[in-house]
Amino acid sequence: MAKARTAARILVDQLVAQGVTHASCVPGESYLSVLDALIDSGIDLITCRAEGGAAMMAEAHGKLTGRPGICFVTRGPGATNAGPGLHIAMQDSTPMILFVGQVERAFRHREAFQELDYPQAFAGLAKWAVEIDDPARIPELLARAFRVAMQGRPGPVVIALPEDMLDDTASVADAPRVIPAAPAPLPEDIAAFGELLARAKRPLVIAGGSRWTPEARKALIGWAEQLNLPVAAAFRRAALFPATNRQFAGDLGIGPNPVLEEYIGNSDLVVLIGGRMSEIASNAYSLFDIPCPRQPFVHVHPDPAELGRVYQPTLAVNATPGAFLQAVAQVGTTGAWGEARAALNAAYRAWSDDPAPLPGSFQYGEVVAWLRERLPDDAVICNGAGNFAGWIHRYYRFRGFATQLAPTSGSMGYGVPAGVFAKRYHPERIVVTVAGDGDFLMNGQEFATAVHHGIPLIVVVVDNGIYGTIRMHQERMFPGRVSATSLTNPDFAALARAFGGHGETVETTAQFAPAFERALATGLPAIIHCRLDSQAITPTATLDQIREAARKKQETI
Numbered sequence: 110m111a112k113a114r115t116a117a118r119i120l121v122d123q124l125v126a127q128g129v130t131h132a133s134c135v136p137g138e139s140y141l142s143v144l145d146a147l148i149d150s151g152i153d154l155i156t157c158r159a160e161g162g163a164a165m166m167a168e169a170h171g172k173l174t175g176r177p178g179i180c181f182v183t184r185g186p187g188a189t190n191a192g193p194g195l196h197i198a199m200q201d202s203t204p205m206i207l208f209v210g211q212v213e214r215a216f217r218h219r220e221a222f223q224e225l226d227y228p229q230a231f232a233g234l235a236k237w238a239v240e241i242d243d244p245a246r247i248p249e250l251l252a253r254a255f256r257v258a259m260q261g262r263p264g265p266v267v268i269a270l271p272e273d274m275l276d277d278t279a280s281v282a283d284a285p286r287v288i289p290a291a292p293a294p295l296p297e298d299i300a301a302f303g304e305l306l307a308r309a310k311r312p313l314v315i316a317g318g319s320r321w322t323p324e325a326r327k328a329l330i331g332w333a334e335q336l337n338l339p340v341a342a343a344f345r346r347a348a349l350f351p352a353t354n355r356q357f358a359g360d361l362g363i364g365p366n367p368v369l370e371e372y373i374g375n376s377d378l379v380v381l382i383g384g385r386m387s388e389i390a391s392n393a394y395s396l397f398d399i400p401c402p403r404q405p406f407v408h409v410h411p412d413p414a415e416l417g418r419v420y421q422p423t424l425a426v427n428a429t430p431g432a433f434l435q436a437v438a439q440v441g442t443t444g445a446w447g448e449a450r451a452a453l454n455a456a457y458r459a460w461s462d463d464p465a466p467l468p469g470s471f472q473y474g475e476v477v478a479w480l481r482e483r484l485p486d487d488a489v490i491c492n493g494a495g496n497f498a499g500w501i502h503r504y505y506r507f508r509g510f511a512t513q514l515a516p517t518s519g520s521m522g523y524g525v526p527a528g529v530f531a532k533r534y535h536p537e538r539i540v541v542t543v544a545g546d547g548d549f550l551m552n553g554q555e556f557a558t559a560v561h562h563g564i565p566l567i568v569v570v571v572d573n574g575i576y577g578t579i580r581m582h583q584e585r586m587f588p589g590r591v592s593a594t595s596l597t598n599p600d601f602a603a604l605a606r607a608f609g610g611h612g613e614t615v616e617t618t619a620q621f622a623p624a625f626e627r628a629l630a631t632g633l634p635a636i637i638h639c640r641l642d643s644q645a646i647t648p649t650a651t652l653d654q655i656r657e658a659a660r661k662k663q664e665t666i
């Protein structure tokens with residue numbers, strides 16, 4: 110018979126049994142007993158400044174490790190503040206578990222202070238949401254939560270914890286560490302795949318989604334090299350394949366390389382591994398016909414619910430990337446695609462090598478090209494949403510596994526919390542967050558978290574004084590009519606110092622490298638505030654050019 114423990118203790122013991130090493134939180138009076146039980150758990154608890162940041166840290170944890178990131182927030186407003194992190198985890202297929210305080214069981218259904226019906230409130234934002242009202246069921250329901258978060262297509266789980274329940278006791282054993290089921294292809298899948306590959310002259314492998322491991326990635330690299338196959342990465346999944354490898358064909362992001370798009374249009378075998386070819390990766394669902402792609406289309410996904418959800422594949426393979434790649438390791442021989450592969454890789458290099466000059470004394474493209482040379486293979490680059498990210502996607506070359514933390518959901522405010530977590534988890538690595546001025550202030554408060562915990566993250570704030578992405582769209586749709594897209598910014602370098610970190614202001618390209626080296630050398634969390642000419646709105650176009658082109662188009666209509 111297991112000895113009696115409080116629910117809070119059972120819960121924390123269960124987290125330890127699941128291998129949890131880190132958690133993020135904003136404290137609340139609704140779960141004090143858990144905070145107390147965490148003290149001597151060995152779990153590294155990161156105290157955040159807002160639940161949005163805390164939840165994004167847990168999401169970043171899931172992206173980095175493939176195991177659920179853990180986040181604790183208080184009831185009602187704490188829970189709703191965490192919403193953005195859940196939405197990212199859903200769209201990005203990332204395992205995470207959000208624990209939320211709940212009112213006492215005796216007060217439920219009275220709309221008590223900060224009461225919320227979590228299963229109802231998070232129905233569309235989480236894979237599963239549940240309230241635990243019996244301490245004896247904690248091991249069962251937590252083990253299920255870990256499984257739901259990781260198995261099939263990973264995603265977020267929400268668990269509500271009534272305050273009074275946390276102090277009840279129960280005698281119950283811990284559940285063992287969950288290893289998610291890893292579906293593998295059937296022999297007939299592999300035989301059918303071999304036949305499709307033998308007929309192909311212009312194949313392309315696209316790596317996307319989650320549930321990748323270092324071993325699966327290594328198997329992909331080995332297989333692609335052996336068969337001389339071209340491999341592309343889906344939107345914000347560039348780190349799934351080393352950009353310096355000659356098999357790399359580039360990534361399918363916003364404004365992808367037209368050569369890659371053209372190749373896909375004429376491809377005779379597309380092998381999508383792990384991803385779901387969502388709106389951005391598919392260039393607004395234009396790359397492949399729906400429901401039936403013109404090209405023979407092999408879809409490999411660990412969740413059967415994703416197979417045929419949008420694209421009816423020629424061959425649907427229910428498998429994890431690792432299991433599929435293990436099974437195909439000996440399948441196929443090099444076909445007639447060698448020249449096309451070489452041309453694709455050359456086109457990717459030409460596309461991403463030399464940034465075009467843009468207005469202003471701060472040439473952002475040159476700075477990204479400098480970072481590409483300066484940073485080691487395992488450096489982690491984080492970003493949220495905004496045009497500033499386009500330079501990273503195009504000119505940076507991701508080389509190591511899990512070195513890119515970026516929301517495929519396009520959520521602003523992700524880069525700072527993701528960077529704080531990544532640097533905490535990998536203190537030996539260089540972690541750089543690149544943020545727009547708008548993007549930074551959506552979760553810039555977590556810079557205080559970095560200072561508090563001594564996490565020397567480097568944040569590069571690319572300040573163009575506008576919500577540039579939206580201004581760009583505005584100029585395209587309503588040329589010359591500016592609405593709600595101008596910003597008045599703080600002195601971000603002074604802000605860093607006010608927080609207790611290191612701050613630098615950069616006005617010219619040449620100032621960046623020494624500022625970056627000084628920032629690294631301080632060992633403090635740092636902000637490098639870079640002033641970018643607002644005309645430099647994309648890597649290749651100015652705002653004026655976009656406005657003029659839109660005016661001309663309107664005149665001819």
Ligand SMILES: Cc1ncc(C[n+]2csc(CCOP(=O)(O)OP(=O)(O)O)c2C)c(N)n1
Nearest residue numbers: 494495496497521545546547548576577578
């Ligand atoms: C949470 C969230 N709110 C709003 C948006 C819409 N949005 C996308 S990009 C953008 C502007 C980003 O501005 P900034 O960070 O300054 O970067 P820039 O585009 O100027 O490079 C906005 C408001 C979003 N994607 N996410």
